[in-house]
Amino acid sequence: MSSLRWKTMAMALALSQLCLFTGVEAFLSLFDIIPALPGQPPVSFQQYSGYVTVDEKNQKALFYYFAEAEIDPFSKPLVLWLNGGPGCSSLGVGAFSENGPFRPSGQILVKNEYSWNREANMLYLETPIGVGFSYSTDTSAYVGVNDKITARDNLVFLQKWFVKFPQYRNRSLYITGESYAGHYVPQLAQLMLQFNKKQNLFNLKGVALGNPVLEFATDFNSRAEYFWSHGLISDSTYKMFTSVCNYSRYVNEYFRGSVSSICSRVMSQVGRETSRFVDKYDVTLDVCISSVFAQPKVLSPQQVGESIDVCVEDETVNYLNRRDVQMALHARLVGVNRWEVCSNILDYERLDVEIPTISIVGELIKAGIPVLVYSGDQDSVIPLTGSRTLVQGLAEKLGLKTTVPYRVWFEGKQVGGWTQVYGNVLSFATIRGASHEAPFSQPERSLVLFKAFLDSRPLPEAF
Numbered sequence: 300m301s302s303l304r305w306k307t308m309a310m311a312l313a314l315s316q317l318c319l320f321t322g323v324e325a326f327l328s329l330f331d332i333i334p335a336l337p338g339q340p341p342v343s344f345q346q347y348s349g350y351v352t353v354d355e356k357n358q359k360a361l362f363y364y365f366a367e368a369e370i371d372p373f374s375k376p377l378v379l380w381l382n383g384g385p386g387c388s389s390l391g392v393g394a395f396s397e398n399g400p401f402r403p404s405g406q407i408l409v410k411n412e413y414s415w416n417r418e419a420n421m422l423y424l425e426t427p428i429g430v431g432f433s434y435s436t437d438t439s440a441y442v443g444v445n446d447k448i449t450a451r452d453n454l455v456f457l458q459k460w461f462v463k464f465p466q467y468r469n470r471s472l473y474i475t476g477e478s479y480a481g482h483y484v485p486q487l488a489q490l491m492l493q494f495n496k497k498q499n500l501f502n503l504k505g506v507a508l509g510n511p512v513l514e515f516a517t518d519f520n521s522r523a524e525y526f527w528s529h530g531l532i533s534d535s536t537y538k539m540f541t542s543v544c545n546y547s548r549y550v551n552e553y554f555r556g557s558v559s560s561i562c563s564r565v566m567s568q569v570g571r572e573t574s575r576f577v578d579k580y581d582v583t584l585d586v587c588i589s590s591v592f593a594q595p596k597v598l599s600p601q602q603v604g605e606s607i608d609v610c611v612e613d614e615t616v617n618y619l620n621r622r623d624v625q626m627a628l629h630a631r632l633v634g635v636n637r638w639e640v641c642s643n644i645l646d647y648e649r650l651d652v653e654i655p656t657i658s659i660v661g662e663l664i665k666a667g668i669p670v671l672v673y674s675g676d677q678d679s680v681i682p683l684t685g686s687r688t689l690v691q692g693l694a695e696k697l698g699l700k701t702t703v704p705y706r707v708w709f710e711g712k713q714v715g716g717w718t719q720v721y722g723n724v725l726s727f728a729t730i731r732g733a734s735h736e737a738p739f740s741q742p743e744r745s746l747v748l749f750k751a752f753l754d755s756r757p758l759p760e761a762f
């Protein structure tokens with residue numbers, strides 16, 4: 300593997316010397332080529348990964364993985380995918396468990412038949428610093444990272460990534476993501492539009508958000524009804540969880556380090572009834588028992604964070620911690636001993652979860668950027684009902700009329716979920732039977748949704 304890599308680099312050097320006068324940057328991407336990942340099946344598309352320095356002074360470098368489209372990448376859009384957390388990895392979760400071309404299985408990689416790189420050039424970014432292979436050499440930079448810093452670093456990342464990949468500079472660009480990326484994605488899109496006023500760099504064509512945190516109280520408080528209607532809590536506990544202490548109040552107190560005794564009582568009752576042996580990210584999915592016992596930190600207390608379901612991740616953690624895999628990816632471990640799904644060193648400003656981003660989504664729509672909000676309907680962490688309420692409320696506020704009335708959509712001969720579209724620019728869709736990580740549990744339906752989104756066409760109405 301490494302000799303192949305040296306060969307690639309030598310080739311890149313030779314080419315860049317040849318082309319000194321035609322722009323050396325155009326060949327920088329050759330250094331990041333992945334000839335093959337250990338254990339992968341043969342494929343026809345090109346993969347790249349490596350670092351982009353976003354801050355020279357503090358040596359902040361963000362790690363990306365880029366899978367070009369399977370067929371005819373030049374004619375396909377560029378799609379950035381971001382996972383949430385805050386602090387979880389788009390490489391481990393997004394690329395290797397959800398919508399990337401491969402999934403680790405033991406010692407090998409298995410092809411994902413419903414990979415989103417069938418439709419687009421997929422760029423996965425580990426952000427902010429301290430997540431996955433992304434780092435800063437100044438460890439004090441991990442403290443107090445917030446939405447503002449993250450959005451700015453993400454913007455600088457893309458600007459500099461375009462220097463490595465000039466052929467993508469003016470490509471149709473979509474930003475997608477899930478969970479806490481309900482903050483990252485609209486905030487980044489907003490910065491892009493501002494940047495474009497000075498220099499038209501980002502050809503932004505749309506934004507898609509899966510089970511996103513858009514407005515903290517609405518999103519978090521819809522959890523109570525979800526638990527209750529799915530039989531996870533009793534009538535009396537539901538009453539307490541809505542009137543005595545609701546979830547937004549609990550989280551508010553928890554992040555300020557002062558949980559009231561009444562909220563503490565309500566939450567232990569909720570925790571007792573829901574049980575830690577039910578996956579909150581998909582209430583119908585079995586949990587991975589070893590992970591439940593191995594990772595109490597992630598699961599307690601009462602799943603406050605939006606941290607990822609650990610069950611999905613064991614194979615990925617093993618794979619990405621192999622030395623040969625890290626070498627093939629051109630990845631380095633800086634200041635950490637292991638690659639982790641969700642960062643242990645990042646100290647994110649947790650209270651930023653309370654910043655509403657639904658209003659930013661409104662600004663994007665006013666600027667003509669289409670937005671899709673979709674929900675895996677088995678997720679109790681950011682349930683579909685909260686997202687649906689927020690989208691409906693935004694449509695009303697913007698005066699957008701319903702252009703596709705609430706109806707089912709199909710994948711094959713089965714119902715893939717429900718959808719409603721407002722003003723042909725704001726869409727809501729559920730994915731039936733899907734978890735918080737929708738492309739993980741319903742890859743086929745997720746791909747149909749993704750394709751319709753890229754084609755800006757309504758979801759299939761019939762079969």
Ligand SMILES: *[C@@H]1O[C@H](CO)[C@@H](O)[C@H](O)[C@H]1NC(C)=O
Pocket residue numbers: 469502
């Ligand atoms: C970028 O693409 C748009 C169409 O999407 C086109 O109108 C414009 O001329 C292109 N700009 C450059 C610099 O290629």
Ligand SMILES: *[C@@H]1O[C@H](CO)[C@@H](O)[C@H](O)[C@H]1NC(C)=O
Pocket residue numbers: 516520541544545546547548
């Ligand atoms: C949640 O609790 C807070 C504080 O008690 C209250 O202001 C808010 O209206 C409640 N929200 C819901 C949806 O019940």
